[in-house]
Amino acid sequence: MSWSELVAEALGASGGPPVERLRVRPGEALARVGEHEVSLIRTVWPDPEWSRVCAALASQPMFRARVLAGELPEATERVFALLGLDLVPEGWGGLVATCSCDRWSGRCHHLSAVVRALGEEADRDPFVLTRWAGLEKRSMIELVEGIAAGTKSPEVPDRKSGDEDDSPLSHEGEDVSPDVFASRARTSSPLSPHAFWGTLAPPPPPALPEGAGDRVKAAAPGHVADELPGFTSSSRPLSRSK
Numbered sequence: 444m445s446w447s448e449l450v451a452e453a454l455g456a457s458g459g460p461p462v463e464r465l466r467v468r469p470g471e472a473l474a475r476v477g478e479h480e481v482s483l484i485r486t487v488w489p490d491p492e493w494s495r496v497c498a499a500l501a502s503q504p505m506f507r508a509r510v511l512a513g514e515l516p517e518a519t520e521r522v523f524a525l526l527g528l529d530l531v532p533e534g535w536g537g538l539v540a541t542c543s544c545d546r547w548s549g550r551c552h553h554l555s556a557v558v559r560a561l562g563e564e565a566d567r568d569p570f571v572l573t574r575w576a577g578l579e580k581r582s583m584i585e586l587v588e589g590i591a592a593g594t595k596s597p598e599v600p601d602r603k604s605g606d607e608d609d610s611p612l613s614h615e616g617e618d619v620s621p622d623v624f625a626s627r628a629r630t631s632s633p634l635s636p637h638a639f640w641g642t643l644a645p646p647p648p649p650a651l652p653e654g655a656g657d658r659v660k661a662a663a664p665g666h667v668a669d670e671l672p673g674f675t676s677s678s679r680p681l682s683r684s685k
Contacts, residue, residue, distance in 0.1 A: 446517055446531075446569050447562030453531045459556025465564060469577045472561055476542075476553040483557060484539035485532055487577035495526050497583060501590040510587045513580070515569035530572050 444452075465474040472483040499522050500506040509516050523530040532538055535550065542553045564571050570580035 444517060446565035446572070447559075449517065449520060449531050450558060450562035450565060453529075453533055454535060454558045456550070456555035456558040459552045459559055462556050462560035465557070465560050467561070467564070467571050467575050469574060472557065472575055474557045474560060476556050479543045479553050481543075481553050481557045482539075482541045483554070483561070484541075485537060485575060488528065489577075492526075492528060493578050493583070493586070496523060496528065497586040498590050499526060501587045507587060507591050510584060511591075513584065515573070517569075528576075530576060 460476055463475045465472065467473075470484060470487040472485075474481050500510050500519065503522075506516075506519060506522065510519075520530050529537065540550070540554050542551050544551050544553055561571070561575075568580075570583065573580065573583055
């Protein structure tokens with residue numbers, strides 16, 4: 444199953460009008476669909492979670508080799524799932540989705556179009572999904588390489604922004620049982636096996652990128668905007684218009 448198929452299956456969206464200017468940054472995918480601006484906001488994982496992921500990938504020869512070659516095979520989605528993380532969001536409940544159109548009775552076709560475009564982009568460069576979740580391609584490769592070589596402790600990734608890589612990507616899935624990860628995983632201090640495979644606490648609500656609240660308020664008609672949270676640092680609700 445390709446990345447685009449995984450995205451479509453998880454979010455149940457496909458088709459829709461053409462998408463222009465798709466941009467993905469940590470926590471948000473932005474695009475223009477026709478005359479409308481669309482935003483898909485997701486949770487950005489903290490550094491310890493990325494350390495768990497990269498330690499798991501570094502512990503497996505097949506995944507380690509593929510990541511160090513600049514590839515992210517579809518089977519790595521199982522590694523994220525085993526660690527309690529959803530590289531491809533499981534349903535719309537984990538997203539804050541907004542569109543500037545006037546349809547408020549349900550998800551509009553503009554949102555479906557952006558999901559389709561995001562999946563297609565993931566087929567070309569799967570690391571667009573890791574960027575959406577908070578870690579750039581180059582930073583992820585360097586962390587996996589450092590953990591595998593023993594030169595970097597699996598604590599805090601060195602984050603880089605705007606990383607671009609034209610390396611060809613392979614999208615062939617690997618039929619690997621999740622049991623392999625549990626039976627062959629290797630960890631080292633300071634990341635203990637208990638911490639590595641332990642039960643995760645529920646993730647926090649998605650952090651809203653700067654300006655997201657203004658876009659929601661601008662898109663929300665009438666009294667709907669009055670009931671929306673203000674998305675400020677104090678998290679105080681908007682006051683009702685006088």
